[in-house]
Amino acid sequence: MSELLSVEDVALRLQLKPRTIREYIRTGKLSATRIGKQYRLTEAEVQRLAGSAAQVPTAAPPTAAKSVPSTLAVHADTTTVIDIECPSANARTRLAAILNTVGLGTGTTVHVSEQLETPRLKVIISGPLHATVDTLAAINSVVDFEHD
Template sequence: MEQYTVEQVAGLLGLHVKTVRKYVRDGRLPAVRIGKQYRIAKADLAAFTGLPAAAPARPRHAEVSSIVQVDGIARADLDRVSTMVTGSLAGRPHGLSVQFVYDEEREHLKIIVLGGLEESAQVLRIIDALVRD
């Protein structure tokens, strides 16, 4: 729970420190006394000013976009890689998108991986193991 000192509240509201202390002593602004100082909760300050309390911060979320390029891969090896990667994703929620683009004339494969960091890293490790064979 975020708390402010009387001095911080005075600065935020553009008031004198003595005015804020008077509001606290009069009971108009709820506060907790810790030692010789008052602490005002963020929610109490929001209620006092009539402003809504800030919404809780959303947890951070990061995603990755990766393109893996594999040259000199035969069609049979493409089928094996795509089957193994797709099979590793089956049956569990993962939030990943994996696409395969193959140019048969040049034996050129691109694998596009979109999703969360850890899930993408797992797919990239699987791809690495399969194309090294």
């Protein structure tokens, strides 16, 4: 049988506040068992939240808490918002159509919306950091080409 962890233990391991862990439980992002008035989580659930098959390190004494084990996988996602000024309505429509295809296949999500009150496009990119950088470079190329 796997060990059940308290909200405080999980918060310490993931370097989050206990309130954040409880919110994850309430919203369904984490699965927990309620024993009396307290939640308990399995090690597997903590690893699932951490997004890694690597073993989540056990709580260390405060003096060693700052060191990060080399086996702990790190993954970074980003969300970026870009405002593009585009005075012509035809150019905005054409640019929006092109930009909607830029992020396909790179692991990013690209959402383009036209700002009706201003001559601008708002582009929102979400995804892994490396893929977002590639998508930003592609968008820059499209904007430079449309500008010329």
